[in-house]
Amino acid sequence: MGIISSGFRGRRQAGSPALPPGQYETASFPVLTAGPAPDIPTEDWEFFITTEEGRSHTWSWDAFMALPQVDIGTDIHCVTSWSKLGTSWRGVSLDTLFEDVQTTSRFTTAHSYGGYTTNLPLRDLLDGKAWIAWEYDGKALERAHGGPARLLVPHLYFWKSAKWINGVELTQEDIPGFWESNGYHLHGDPWREERYS
Amino acid sequence: MTGNDSSASPGAEDPRPGDPDIAGTAGNPIPHLDGNAAAGPLWELFRLDVIAAIGRCKHCGAVRAFGEASVYADGPGMVVRCTSCEGVLLRLVETPTSFWLDVSGLSYLQIDRES
Ligand SMILES: [Zn+2]
Numbered sequence: 001m002g003i004i005s006s007g008f009r010g011r012r013q014a015g016s017p018a019l020p021p022g023q024y025e026t027a028s029f030p031v032l033t034a035g036p037a038p039d040i041p042t043e044d045w046e047f048f049i050t051t052e053e054g055r056s057h058t059w060s061w062d063a064f065m066a067l068p069q070v071d072i073g074t075d076i077h078c079v080t081s082w083s084k085l086g087t088s089w090r091g092v093s094l095d096t097l098f099e100d101v102q103t104t105s106r107f108t109t110a111h112s113y114g115g116y117t118t119n120l121p122l123r124d125l126l127d128g129k130a131w132i133a134w135e136y137d138g139k140a141l142e143r144a145h146g147g148p149a150r151l152l153v154p155h156l157y158f159w160k161s162a163k164w165i166n167g168v169e170l171t172q173e174d175i176p177g178f179w180e181s182n183g184y185h186l187h188g189d190p191w192r193e194e195r196y197s
Numbered sequence: 198m199t200g201n202d203s204s205a206s207p208g209a210e211d212p213r214p215g216d217p218d219i220a221g222t223a224g225n226p227i228p229h230l231d232g233n234a235a236a237g238p239l240w241e242l243f244r245l246d247v248i249a250a251i252g253r254c255k256h257c258g259a260v261r262a263f264g265e266a267s268v269y270a271d272g273p274g275m276v277v278r279c280t281s282c283e284g285v286l287l288r289l290v291e292t293p294t295s296f297w298l299d300v301s302g303l304s305y306l307q308i309d310r311e312s
Contacts, residue, residue: 032272036229036283079273115285159273179273183290183297196292 020190038114048167077190091133105170118177157188232264256284
């Protein structure tokens with residue numbers, strides 16, 4: 001998993017090493033959502049990181065687009081059992097966004113426009129494992145898939161890759177998000193089948 | 198989710214059917230159903246017919262028949278939302294070992310006793 005790693009290996013069969021346990025491969029990109037898709041014009045869009053001390057780092061769309069952009073080739077795995085192999089994205093690494101953020105927190109809550117939340121340990125967002133993605137398959141990310149921008153954390157089940165991302169709040173404790181507070185696993189590693197709590 | 202034998206109307210009733218951008222593909226809006234879609238699972242759990250029940254939304258105070266709510270059923274769980282404010286009224290997740298039911302978005306549910 002990582003930048004330009006798996007995007008061009010082609011399609012693989014069920015049971016291949018690319019598929020985590022209990023997953024099947026799909027060629028389509030199902031739209032799974034817990035509510036209506038919010039409509040966020042990029043001129044109103046903002047991304048924030050807030051620390052435990054109440055410090056806030058924010059980026060407008062233009063400031064975000066001026067950051068270093070990377071191409072990401074990766075497999076994605078939805079907890080509802082579909083996996084999509086070799087997807088390609090473009091966006092900004094969370095490492096870039098966290099460069100000037102001072103924190104002792106070990107956990108985060110990702111907040112989306114529309115109210116969705118999901119919790120992630122900070123270590124799962126850093127070291128080249130997570131991005132804010134705004135392009136999918138060479139085109140602007142469609143609103144149904146989280147456009148203008150979504151969190152992309154492909155090494156965890158896809159409910160962690162929050163659509164319509166608005167910001168990341170650093171927290172001292174691991175606070176269950178929308179699905180994690182109602183039956184789903186706090187962490188969500190597909191290779192360990194961390195589906196349910 | 199099982200037990201859904203209701204006459205739920207599909208997402209073609211989306212309030213913004215003409216908005217192609219809301220869809221993965223044009224003419225394919227974010228799929229949601231009406232409250233009937235939640236009736237089967239809740240009947241299975243409680244032997245309770247909630248379709249005609251009157252619920253009060255904790256977020257905006259709207260009082261409506263449960264059957265009028267919006268149901269998003271294609272995600273990791275079922276999410277029932279208020280049609281007035283889109284706040285979450287109810288969530289139901291089915292795992293291999295449990296049902297997880299969150300009704301914290303409803304301040305009450307008034308259920309008819311007639312049988
Ligand atoms: Zn409401």
